[in-house]
Amino acid sequence: MLAASSPTAGSILAGRVPGRRHHRWPLVWEGAAVALSPLFAFFVLRIRAMSPLELPDPSMHTIYIVDPHEMYIRYAAAFTPTARLREGAQVGFLVLARLAYLAFGAVPGFFATRYLFALIAIVPAYLLLRRLYGIPAGALAIVALLSSPVVITAWGTDYPDSAVISYIAGAVACLAMPCRDRWRSAWLGLAGVLLTLAIWSHGMGIVLAGTTIAVYAAVRLLRTRRHLLRDGILLAGLAVLVTLLLMVASAHIFGQFDFIRPTLAAAAYLNQPGQVRLFHSANWRWAPYLAYLLVPPAVIVAFWVTFARRLRAVPTAQLFVGLACTAQFAVFAYLQFSYHVETLEMHYFSSTLWGVICLALAVTLAEIGRPLSTRHLARWLPAILLVAVPLAYEAYPHVPAFGWVPAGVALAAVPVVLAVIMRLDTRRRTAPSACRGRLGLGVAATVIAVTGSLLVLTVAPSPPLPAFRGLAIAEDPPASYAGALGGSANLLIDWYQISADLPSFVGNAAYSGEQLLMWLPGNQIGELMGPIGMYHGGFNFLPTGLPILSAPDAATLESRRPAELLLLSTTGAQFEAALVALGPYQPVLARTTVMRQGTTVLHAWLIVLRYFARHAV
Numbered sequence: 001m002l003a004a005s006s007p008t009a010g011s012i013l014a015g016r017v018p019g020r021r022h023h024r025w026p027l028v029w030e031g032a033a034v035a036l037s038p039l040f041a042f043f044v045l046r047i048r049a050m051s052p053l054e055l056p057d058p059s060m061h062t063i064y065i066v067d068p069h070e071m072y073i074r075y076a077a078a079f080t081p082t083a084r085l086r087e088g089a090q091v092g093f094l095v096l097a098r099l100a101y102l103a104f105g106a107v108p109g110f111f112a113t114r115y116l117f118a119l120i121a122i123v124p125a126y127l128l129l130r131r132l133y134g135i136p137a138g139a140l141a142i143v144a145l146l147s148s149p150v151v152i153t154a155w156g157t158d159y160p161d162s163a164v165i166s167y168i169a170g171a172v173a174c175l176a177m178p179c180r181d182r183w184r185s186a187w188l189g190l191a192g193v194l195l196t197l198a199i200w201s202h203g204m205g206i207v208l209a210g211t212t213i214a215v216y217a218a219v220r221l222l223r224t225r226r227h228l229l230r231d232g233i234l235l236a237g238l239a240v241l242v243t244l245l246l247m248v249a250s251a252h253i254f255g256q257f258d259f260i261r262p263t264l265a266a267a268a269y270l271n272q273p274g275q276v277r278l279f280h281s282a283n284w285r286w287a288p289y290l291a292y293l294l295v296p297p298a299v300i301v302a303f304w305v306t307f308a309r310r311l312r313a314v315p316t317a318q319l320f321v322g323l324a325c326t327a328q329f330a331v332f333a334y335l336q337f338s339y340h341v342e343t344l345e346m347h348y349f350s351s352t353l354w355g356v357i358c359l360a361l362a363v364t365l366a367e368i369g370r371p372l373s374t375r376h377l378a379r380w381l382p383a384i385l386l387v388a389v390p391l392a393y394e395a396y397p398h399v400p401a402f403g404w405v406p407a408g409v410a411l412a413a414v415p416v417v418l419a420v421i422m423r424l425d426t427r428r429r430t431a432p433s434a435c436r437g438r439l440g441l442g443v444a445a446t447v448i449a450v451t452g453s454l455l456v457l458t459v460a461p462s463p464p465l466p467a468f469r470g471l472a473i474a475e476d477p478p479a480s481y482a483g484a485l486g487g488s489a490n491l492l493i494d495w496y497q498i499s500a501d502l503p504s505f506v507g508n509a510a511y512s513g514e515q516l517l518m519w520l521p522g523n524q525i526g527e528l529m530g531p532i533g534m535y536h537g538g539f540n541f542l543p544t545g546l547p548i549l550s551a552p553d554a555a556t557l558e559s560r561r562p563a564e565l566l567l568l569s570t571t572g573a574q575f576e577a578a579l580v581a582l583g584p585y586q587p588v589l590a591r592t593t594v595m596r597q598g599t600t601v602l603h604a605w606l607i608v609l610r611y612f613a614r615h616a617v
Contacts, residue, residue, distance in 0.1 A: 030135070034126050034142070038118040041146040045390055048487035049111070050496060051156030054477040057348065058157035059499055059533020060087045065097045065158060066106065066534075067503035068254040074509050074516060075536070078560065084536060086266035089259035091250045092167070092201035093160035098253050106500035107493060114155045117166040120194065121145050124173035125359055129366055131178050132317055134373055137366035139383040144362040145169065147390045149458050149484035150292070150354040156489070161351045164205040167198035168212065169355025172324050175216050176317040188231055192238035199239075200246055200259065203267065204343065204352040211331050215324045223316050271340075280342045282470035288404040291460045292481065293344055294412040296329045296357050298454065302415035303364045308423060318363055325360040328353055345472065347479035364415075365450065368422050369443050378440055385447045393455055394486035401461040408460075414453035418446045459484070494600035499530040505593050505604055506566060511614055517562040519553075519578060521545045521569055531568055531602060547577035557585065563613035564590075564606060572603030579607065586610035 041047060053059065063071055064087060071079075071088060079085045088094070096116065100109035122142045130138035145151055154161045174191035195212065198205035213235070220228050243260075251257035269275065287293060303322050307314050314322075332343040332353060344350045369382040393399075402408060425442060459482040465471075506516065518532055522545025525532070532541060542557070544550040546567065565582070567575050572594070579587055588608045595602040 034123060034138075035119065037122060037142050038115055038146060041143070044387070045147055046394060046486045047146070047152050048156060048484050049489040050492040051153045051484070051489075052480045052492060053157065053529040053533065054480065055348075056529050056533030056537030057087075058159040059530050060536055061090070061094065061097075061158040061160060062496075062499060062530075063503065063534045063536075064088045064094050064254065065101050065109075066500050068094075068098065070503060070506075070509060072255055073512050074514055075540075077513055078515060079536075080265075082539075083262070083266035083269035084539060085262050088254055088256060089262040089266070090160045090201050091246045091254070091259050092197035092199065092205070093163035095246060095249045095253060096163070097158065107497050110158070110496065114162070117155055117162055118146065121151075121166040121169045121355055124170045124177070124190075125362065128173040128177055128317065128321075128359075129362055132315075132363070133366040133370065134379065136373075136379045136383050137362070137369075139380075140366055140369075140386060141359065141362040143383055143386045144358045144365075145355070147386065147485070148354055148358050149455070149481040150351050150479075151358065152484040153479060153481055154351045154354070156484075156492075159348055160202040161204070161348050163201045164198050164208065164352040165355040167194040167201065167205065168208045168328075168352065169359055171195045171198070171209070172212060172321060172356050172359060175212070175324075176320045178317055184227075185231075185234060188234060189238055192235045193242055195235075196239045196242040197246075200243065200263075202352070204349050207331060207335065207343070208328055208352060208356075211327050212324050215320065215327050219316065219320045219323065223319075276340045278473045279346070280336075280340045281345055281472045283468065284337055285468045286345060286465055286471060288408075289462050289465050290344075291403055291408040291411075291462070292347075292458045292479070293350065294404060294408050295454050295457050296325075296353055298412040298415045298457070299357050299361050299364065300326050300329060302419040302450070303360050305416060305419040305423060306364050306367050318367070321356075321360055321363050325356045328356055342472065346476055351479075361450075361454070364419070365447055368419070368446055371439050372443055375440075381440070381444055382447045385444060386451055389448060389451045389455060390485045392452075393459070397459075397482065397486055399456055399460045399482065401463045403463050408457060411453040411457050415450040418449055422446055490598060491600060494597040495530045497597045498595045498600060498602050499534050501595060502531055502534050502602075502604070505591070505595070506564075506606060510563075514564065514613070515540075515560055515562040516564040516566055517541060517556070517560060518566045518568055519546045520567070521574065524568075524570055527570060528568055528602075535566070547574040547581055549578075549581040557609075557612075561612040562609060564608055567603075567605040567607065569603045570601055572605070575603065575605050579605075582607065582609065585612065 042049070068088060072085075076085065097109070097113045100112045100116075103109065104112050122145050125141040125145060126138040128138075129141040151165055154165050156162075171191040171194040174187045174194065177187045179187055195209040199209045217228070217232070220231075247257050247259065250259050256262075270279075300322075303325065307318060307322065311319075332350065335341040336344040342349060365382050365386070369379070372378040372381060422442060425439065461482060462478045465475075509516075516535060518535055518541035520528055520532065520541060529537075532538075535541075542549075542553040544553050546569075565587070567578055569575065579589060586609065588610060590606045590608050592605045593603075595604065
């Protein structure tokens, strides 16, 4: 998009070879291969189909996919002061997910949405690398995205980082796309749609989209200012149009037309000092325990080493990708360490960087492998090796826990050092014969070492974090990146289906403000993370585990005055005793169920508390 290709290159990229008859079938097969590549990757790389829930936050979005109206009817008054309706305002993700649920159901809809997210990320990335380096490099971009444990983990839940990763990666690829002038507006328009969807998917989407647009404007001012004002108006107009369409869709699907004010209210609420101390650490001492945070700077430095030359000599598309990746990470680092947003501290937030990180990695490896591009078979070597590395990890997925020092820094240095070596080696080449042996072997070794070191950094468990002063009060569990490749998701899928079925058992509220709280055994919170997230996790359950009604439980009941209480357990053994303990609140057992999915079992009782209910049972 930033630079038009030559007529010869353009005809080749359009599927035509100058002087030869146009053949459509190769393009059809190529398009089918790209479209089906997520399916191939799923089986070949044994990608984990779903991700574990470390927090109830993903399921807090699942309820808006499955039964959004009930959340507004039951909790609008209770949630508004604490900005907890912000999950329902992230419509850039929820609208697509809700439509997929209505069309296919819970689990099939989940996978249909993820397939769409995968295509949004890989198709523009493939076309970009194909136009810059050829078809094998396009395949390299696909593998880089589909084999990333961070991307796989993000796609594996209903937390909206799953959408932001795809939207931002797709938008950056569209903005960097070399094309003729007549296609410039089309690629720019597609990027504008994706950036707007990212903005209304998550707060990190706002940061990433804003940074991407700023970098795009800077590169355009530096390289080609023609039609810049017109293109800016096009982006602004599309942002307004897409936002209006999302508002209409939100009104029909969720019953909430204005999602902008809840978003702003949530930002203001989370900016309060108490909320900042809860989620953001006042120092950096936690960072050296997260090895995966070394991946972005390692990729960025390796990228710039690979393209080490005068700025004007760096091709425009590659320049934009590198600057976008660098600026996004720099802004995240500033917000984390110089402001008070947990952009890097919380893996649900930092994961949104990885789409463009993978894109920059693919460009780097394609540039390193450029000397092999004239050889029909050897040019596929980087893509093949990029598949082989995660397969080798799956054969022995046992990476020890480590932080930055010394193992993390040593592994992060590998891509940088090898980029320097390959850069110097490329400069010293004088004869084609040198490329056939030594350089080909060097490219192969570089791809394996770079991707292997980055993969180990990503999946390495974090060492225990000491109790440093100034850490965030709400300590988040570590990311589950180690099982993204070769991990099983059968149990996770079963729990997802049960969680999605839970609102049907609970039923509709009889009146506006008929709140529902949950009560469950204290030792089963981790196992029941999905079901309790459907009704907003810790905010909506009694603080003490059943069956003994403690003073804090009674205080919560008096404060919230719920008309219904949902008992959840994997055994149901304590339900009768809990019902007796609720005697002062005139409990009536409305209905019971035992939900079974595979080996997963959930016992649930719905109790009406006549003491609080407006309509006695």
